[in-house]
Amino acid sequence: MLQSSLTPASVSCAGHKLVFTRPQVMGILNATPDSFSDGGRYHHSGSLDIALVLRRARQMLAEGASIIDVGGESTRPGASPVTQSEELDRVIPVVAAITRELGALVSVDTSCPVVMREAAAAGAGMINDVRALRREGALLAAAQTGLPVCLMHMRGEPGTMAREQTYPDVLTEVHDFFAERLYQCTQAGIARSNIMLDPGFGFGKSLEQNLALLRNLAEFQRYQVPLLVGLSRKSLLGKLLGREVDERLPGSLALAHESVVRGANIVRVHDVAATLDMINVHLALQDGWGEKETKQQ
DSSP, X not given: OOOOTTSOSEEEETTXXXXXXXXXXXXXXXXXXXXXXXXXXXXXXXXXXHHHHHHHHHHHHHHTOSEEEEESSOOSTTOOOOOHHHHHHHHHHHHHHHHHHHOOOEEEEOXXXXXXXXXXXXXXXXXXXXXXXXXXXXXXXXXHHTOOEEEEOOSSOTTTGGGOOOOSOHHHHHHHHHHHHHHHHHHTTOOGGGEEEEOOTTSSOOHHHHHHHHHTGGGGGGGOSOBEEEOTTOHHHHHHHOOOGGGOHHXXXXXXXXXXXXXXXXXXXXXXXXXXXXXXXXXXXXXXXXHHHHHHO
C-alpha cells in the first residue's frame, strides 16, 4: 500500500473515527429502484422496506465495513435526476434507522443541500457528493453540517456524462478540478482536514482514461487528503472483460487491490466480505506476517 506520510492519520465523522493506518471499506446501500447493480433490492411492493435495509446494513457491518454509503438518486450512466422530495423520502428514513438501530457510520451519497442538512440531523457522519458540492447551495450546506465531505470528479451529469469523454489529458483535467474544488471548499469554511477526494472512475471517462487514472492514482496523494475509490462492478469491467454486472466480482477485487496498492484510503464496494479478505491478505504480505509465523514454528 502506497500510504503517504502526508495523508491524515484519521478523520472524525460525527462521533466515529476513520483511521487510515489500513484501507477502510465503504459498503454500498442504494435506496433506489434503478441503480445499476442493486436498484430495487430493498423495495417490497413498490415501497422501500426498512427491515430489508437494516438486514443488509447489519450484514455489511458484520463483514467488516467501516462505512455504509446510502444513496437515494441513481448516478448510473443515463440516469434521470430525482426530485428533492423523492430523495428525502428514500434517504432520511434509511440514515435514521441505520444510525439509531446499528450505531453505524453512515455516509450520505447526495448532491442536494436539503438532503445534506436533513441527513446530518438524522445522524449521518459524512457527505459523499459525485458533483463535488457544485449544486447551488451545496457548499454552504456542507460547511454548515461540519461533516467530512468527499469530492468526486465528474463532467456533466449522469444523464449526459457518457458524451463528456474528450479530454486533452485526463490526469491534468482531474488535477485541475481537484485544485479548484479544494480552494472553493476551504473558502466556504470547510477545513481541509474534512475533505476527501474521489477521481470518479466510470463517470464520463473512457476505458483507457479510467485505466490511466488508476495507474497514476498515487499522484493524487499530493493533496494530502484521503483518497476514496469506487470501482466495484463498474461498466469498465464489462468493456474490459465482457462480463455482466453479476459476473464482475473477480475484476472488482483486482481493481480494489490495485487501488489499495496505489494509495486508496477508502474503497467503495458492493462485496464487503470478499474485499476485506483481499485487503487482509495484502496487509499480511506487506507486514511480513507469513515470515513471522514461519519463524515462530
